[in-house]
Amino acid sequence: MQEQELGQQLCPKSPRNILFDKYEMGRLLGLGTFAKVYHGRNLITNESVAIKVINKDHIKNEGLMEQIQREICIMHLVRHPHIVELKEVMATKTKIFFVMEHVTGGELFNKVFEGKLKEDVARKYFQQLVSAIEFCHSRGVSHRDLKPENLLLDKNGDLKVSDFRLSALPEHHWSDGMLHTQCGTPAYVAPEILRKKGYDGAKADIWSCGVVLFVFLAGYLPFLDENVMRTYTKVFKAEYEFPPWISGEARLLIKKVLVVDPEKRISFQEIMRDPWFQKGSNFPRPIGVPNSIENDQNKKDDRIGNLGRSRSGSITTSTTKYSSSSPPFFNAFELISSMSSGFDLSNMFEDKRKSGSMFTSKCSASAIMAKLRVVAERLNFRVVSEKEFKVKLQGKKEGRKGKLAVSAELFQVATEVEVVKFSKLAGDTLEYTKFCEEDVRPALKDIVWTWQGEENECELNKVENLNCY
Ligand code: ATP
Secondary structure (H helix, E strand, O other), X not given: OOHHHHHHHHOOOOOOOEEOOOEEEEEEEEEOOOEEEEEEEEOOOOOEEEEEEEEHHHHHHHOOHHHHHHHHHHHHHOOOOOEOOXXXXXXXXXXXXXXXXXXXXXXXXXXXXXXXXXXXXHHHHHHHHHHHHHHHHHOOOEOOOOOHHHEEEOOOOOEEEOOOOOOEOHHHOOOOOOEOXXXXXXXXXXXXXXXXXXXXXXHHHHHHHHHHHHHHHHOOOOOOOOOHHHHHHHHHHOOOOOOOOOOHHHHHHHHHHXXXXXXXXXXXXXXXXXXXXXXXXXXXXXXXXXXXXXXXXXXXXXXXXHHHEOOOOOEOOOOOOOOOOOOOEOOHHHHHHHHOOOOOOHHHHOOHHHOOOEEEEOOOHHHHHHHHHHHHHHOOEEEEEEEOOEXXXXXXXXXXXXXXXXXXXXXXXXXXXXXXXXXXXXXXXXXHHHXXXXXXXXXXXXOOOEEOOOOOHHHHHHHHOOOOO
16 A cells, blocks of 8 residues: 555645544555554654554454464563663554664665674664573563574664564463474474474573574574474484584573574573673673562562553553642543454454453442452451552452452542452462462452443443544
């Protein structure tokens, strides 16, 4: 579709390509298999962004909705200096828009295509890649499609990992604790993935990082052959040859990474201690995973704006704190997304298992907060922390994965209409689902207007009139 046509579809009345009154759409930046990426400008902040436009028809045809939902969830989980930042997700009935940080330096692939990289340049990119992917793994995310085409460069020449469409979360592991979906790009894929017996996504990512490092230093692929079967045969045996210019120290590291048996393959922690890796002063320190619920959640709220949700309810990196005396506003798009069974994008933002964890209420914010405190006590939960429109609760009993901890947050959607959203902070997901369905629902029934997913024509009509175009 031509850019002009797209713009007209976005905002028929406007001569400019304006998206949701907030972004001006510009030139085409790149084409993916299922998406077009355009330059955009935030009309309020003037910030330059990249807007990935996915046509929902393609998703229906290709059965890609799950991958897109996953990509959104994962990009929220993995905010890191060397990972492309997802700022906001918006949608119309026909299209989904990912508003991302605009990365201006192009794909690292183009640089590598021109020829091998100098060893210190390769090291810098590899350090940044390891830092980003090690962080993903600490969050339970494996990327599963690492290759120079998915590594972008920013204006400072720093690496940014992109394209999390094939990534996996812990819930995608089978009962054997392994992943079983075959994915990736033949030349970069780990042998255990090809063996179809289940694999550890993190170990497979480490293999792909090893192939990427080889490509950086050699300027060509280690396992490429004239057809895919011969390529796979080489991958199965880790059969490759170093060009003469690769240093001894770099070879030693690559040899430890490209090990066929994933159990014997080097870990990221060991890679980070490797002498070749440690050279140079640019190595980005790994970002740790928080431990305690109370501290962590507070820190997380500050650092990434409560997993990327701004007070306005849209997804953003805003670090704005509560300041007004009324609850944060939940925008109409998000409410339609979450509450409508006809146009349900709620799964894109949240784990599917959280269904039924959001309700609307016509009670006042203070009455809802008071009710939550009383119900917490009755359900044997203690209040861990309380802000104006958010309360964090922790069960007193040990569960399968420790004590269950949840938060309940209020958003205003219209005068006298509040949305209350429960999220799991810690503990077992099944116990959380049971808690929502069997304990919270009956306990709150006198303040609930409607639960998420329960159709309510009046409510939807009301919401549609709020502010979406
Ligand atoms: P794939 O088919 O590889 O899964 P996709 O459909 O998910 O791709 P992307 O790979 O994410 O689409 O994007 C397509 C192209 O758009 C990229 O190759 C890149 O050139 C450009 N691009 C993507 N994200 C950005 C960004 N944040 N800033 C600048 N350019 C970008």
